[in-house]
Amino acid sequence: MKIIACIKRVPATDAQAKIDASASSLDTSSFQYMTSFYDEIAVEEAVKTKESHGGEVTILTLGPAEASKEVRECIAKGADAGVILTDDDWQARDCRSTAKALAAKIQELGADIVFCGKVATDRDNAAVGPMLATYLGWACVTDACELELDGSSGTAKRATEAGLESVSFSLPAVITCDKGLNEPRYAGLKGIMAAKKKPLDEAAPQAEESHAKVVSLETPAPRPEGKIIGEGAAAVEDLIQALRNEAKVL
Amino acid sequence: MSKAILFIEHAGGELRRASLECLGAALSAGLDVTAVVMGPGADAAASALSSSGANAICHLTGADTWSPDRAAADLAALAKESGASAFLAAATATGKDVAPRVAAHLDSTLFSDITSLDSSSGSLRTTRPWLAGKVIATCESASEVFCATTRPNAFSAPEGGGSAEVSERAASADCKASVTGVSAKEGGKLDVQEASVVVAGGRGLQEAEHFSLVEGLADAFGGAAAVGASRAIVDAGWRPHSEQVGQTGKVVSPNLYIAVGISGAIQHLAGMRTSKTIVAINKDADAPIFKVADYGIVGDAFEVVPALTEAIAKVQAEA
Numbered sequence: 001m002k003i004i005a006c007i008k009r010v011p012a013t014d015a016q017a018k019i020d021a022s023a024s025s026l027d028t029s030s031f032q033y034m035t036s037f038y039d040e041i042a043v044e045e046a047v048k049t050k051e052s053h054g055g056e057v058t059i060l061t062l063g064p065a066e067a068s069k070e071v072r073e074c075i076a077k078g079a080d081a082g083v084i085l086t087d088d089d090w091q092a093r094d095c096r097s098t099a100k101a102l103a104a105k106i107q108e109l110g111a112d113i114v115f116c117g118k119v120a121t122d123r124d125n126a127a128v129g130p131m132l133a134t135y136l137g138w139a140c141v142t143d144a145c146e147l148e149l150d151g152s153s154g155t156a157k158r159a160t161e162a163g164l165e166s167v168s169f170s171l172p173a174v175i176t177c178d179k180g181l182n183e184p185r186y187a188g189l190k191g192i193m194a195a196k197k198k199p200l201d202e203a204a205p206q207a208e209e210s211h212a213k214v215v216s217l218e219t220p221a222p223r224p225e226g227k228i229i230g231e232g233a234a235a236v237e238d239l240i241q242a243l244r245n246e247a248k249v250l
Numbered sequence: 251m252s253k254a255i256l257f258i259e260h261a262g263g264e265l266r267r268a269s270l271e272c273l274g275a276a277l278s279a280g281l282d283v284t285a286v287v288m289g290p291g292a293d294a295a296a297s298a299l300s301s302s303g304a305n306a307i308c309h310l311t312g313a314d315t316w317s318p319d320r321a322a323a324d325l326a327a328l329a330k331e332s333g334a335s336a337f338l339a340a341a342t343a344t345g346k347d348v349a350p351r352v353a354a355h356l357d358s359t360l361f362s363d364i365t366s367l368d369s370s371s372g373s374l375r376t377t378r379p380w381l382a383g384k385v386i387a388t389c390e391s392a393s394e395v396f397c398a399t400t401r402p403n404a405f406s407a408p409e410g411g412g413s414a415e416v417s418e419r420a421a422s423a424d425c426k427a428s429v430t431g432v433s434a435k436e437g438g439k440l441d442v443q444e445a446s447v448v449v450a451g452g453r454g455l456q457e458a459e460h461f462s463l464v465e466g467l468a469d470a471f472g473g474a475a476a477v478g479a480s481r482a483i484v485d486a487g488w489r490p491h492s493e494q495v496g497q498t499g500k501v502v503s504p505n506l507y508i509a510v511g512i513s514g515a516i517q518h519l520a521g522m523r524t525s526k527t528i529v530a531i532n533k534d535a536d537a538p539i540f541k542v543a544d545y546g547i548v549g550d551a552f553e554v555v556p557a558l559t560e561a562i563a564k565v566q567a568e569a
């Protein structure tokens with residue numbers, strides 16, 4: 001099977017958000033970057049799929065040249081190659097332009113199955129996976145937390161407000177991965193050494209203007225300073241009074 | 251007036267609250283709304299919608315098994331034919347599954363989980379969270395069709411009125427993936443994002459069995475409360491991921507959020523800081539959770555929670 005895992009380089013989840021002087025972009029100077037949380041699950045599923053069905057795993061990202069760090073970290077977990085669609089202006093791309101560029105590259109590389117994270121933890125848009133599937137004309141299951149594949153089709157489960165949905169689909173397909181699908185492995189020393197020697201392709205992504213125009217950015221108003229109303233079970237009576245009379249939530 | 255196509259969800263004919271809020275968002279922004287329903291029970295949903303304030307209703311018939319790609323193709327076709335300048339759905343598991351595909355069919359960008367929608371500047375302007383709410387972005391779309399999903403609890407349902415016509419149209423046949431079944435949640439348990447009260451537990455409970463303290467407190471609210479969990483206890487396997495609150499779990503904004511034995515890591519705060527009132531119970535007076543808690547009690551959960559459960563049960567019994 002030809003397997004592709006799409007990943008995104010994002011600020012670490014403990015990053016403090018600062019807005020730059022233009023008030024329409026983030027001050028990224030203090031950011032530490034990492035592979036987006038759910039993309040790690042996508043990489044794991046790609047490697048597991050190779051282990052059980054055979055084939056090759058390619059890690060694909062659209063980002064700055066520095067994203068080679070994240071791509072190599074993912075290759076170290078058992079992938080075979082990496083492709084970076086290098087774009088220094090990657091932060092300004094929207095879901096549409098990213099999905100189109102990824103779809104064009106996937107078309108060129110060829111694949112039976114593509115794994116993405118269910119959402120990237122920077123823009124929280126949860127759109128690129130199902131959009132790129134649509135541009136490719138492929139099946140797609142979003143938020144998969146269970147997956148089974150046979151030669152040309154598969155079944156997946158996804159959590160909805162009503163319960164677990166079972167979805168059957170045909171390949172080729174794009175699967176976006178939720179927590180619970182697997183436990184991402186750590187890279188071993190051997191994998192890390194091997195990843196240094198694996199081929200990394202850099203290519204220019206399809207040029208595409210972003211349609212999502214950012215008018216302004218703000219940090220939300222801070223909550224009023226918290227207050228401790230007492231200690232131990234003795235404080236419960238005061239809490240009830242406050243929830244009733246002050247907060248009016250009881 | 252600009253035309254909008256709305257994907258409206260229902261459960262066997264009963265309109266979903268999040269979809270009504272989506273309708274409310276569209277009507278408040280002055281859009282001319284065609285509400286689209288499909289699936290088993292869509293008849294009842296269409297007639298319920300006709301007096302909801304929507305301008306027109308479209309019932310897609312024959313779509314009895316659910317396929318998100320087919321739904322998206324049909325919704326996009328409707329948007330194209332009607333010359334709509336907006337497409338909206340609720341940011342539910344289903345809405346978020348369908349909307350990006352509709353956007354791609356329309357070669358348009360998408361804004362997920364929007365928290366406001368305004369047309370007073372002449373074009374549609376929206377706000378949505380980035381970085382799990384650490385930043386609020388105000389955005390406009392340069393695409394032909396403005397596509398977005400509305401965050402549950404961020405908009406009001408419409409007041410209703412009117413008597414819109416229901417038209418029927420056959421759903422297309424082609425589908426690449428379809429749903430073969432749904433295993434319902436046990437005992438009709440409330441989803442953590444839908445509940446008006448959330449009682450959440452963390453590692454401070456020390457053992458999986460002690461989570462019953464949190465469940466007991468939630469039960470005392472008489473059906474209004476759902477339970478939530480920190481990542482620490484989800485990773486430990488005490489609770490399912492569907493209950494995890496935070497940046498890599500659910501973002502909730504209930505009227506009342508009670509955190510029991512949760513330290514208040516930045517990734518947890520990202521998921522609950524927009525709650526109306528926050529209560530924290532933690533034995534460490536320096537725990538960061540107290541910085542966002544409107545009411546903090548410093549103390550042992552094993553002592554405070556049973557007392558609180560009893561007091562809440564008493565309040566509920568009086569009500």
Ligand SMILES: Cc1cc2nc3c(=O)[nH]c(=O)nc-3n(C[C@H](O)[C@H](O)[C@H](O)COP(=O)(O)OP(=O)(O)OC[C@H]3O[C@@H](n4cnc5c(N)ncnc54)[C@H](O)[C@@H]3O)c2cc1C
Pocket residue numbers: 013037451452453454455479480481482483494495496497498499500510511512513514515516517518521531532533534537549550551552
């Ligand atoms: C990429 C990434 C994503 C993450 N996403 C999330 C997320 O979505 N949600 C999330 O919650 N976390 C997330 N985290 C984890 C987060 O950083 C914290 O590790 C986690 O929230 C801690 O859980 P906790 O508060 O239950 O445990 P701890 O931090 O161990 O806190 C336990 C608390 O219980 C108190 N306590 C102990 N005993 C008692 C007692 N008897 N009575 C009362 N209080 C007591 C302690 O004082 C302490 O404050 C993420 C981390 C990373 C790196």
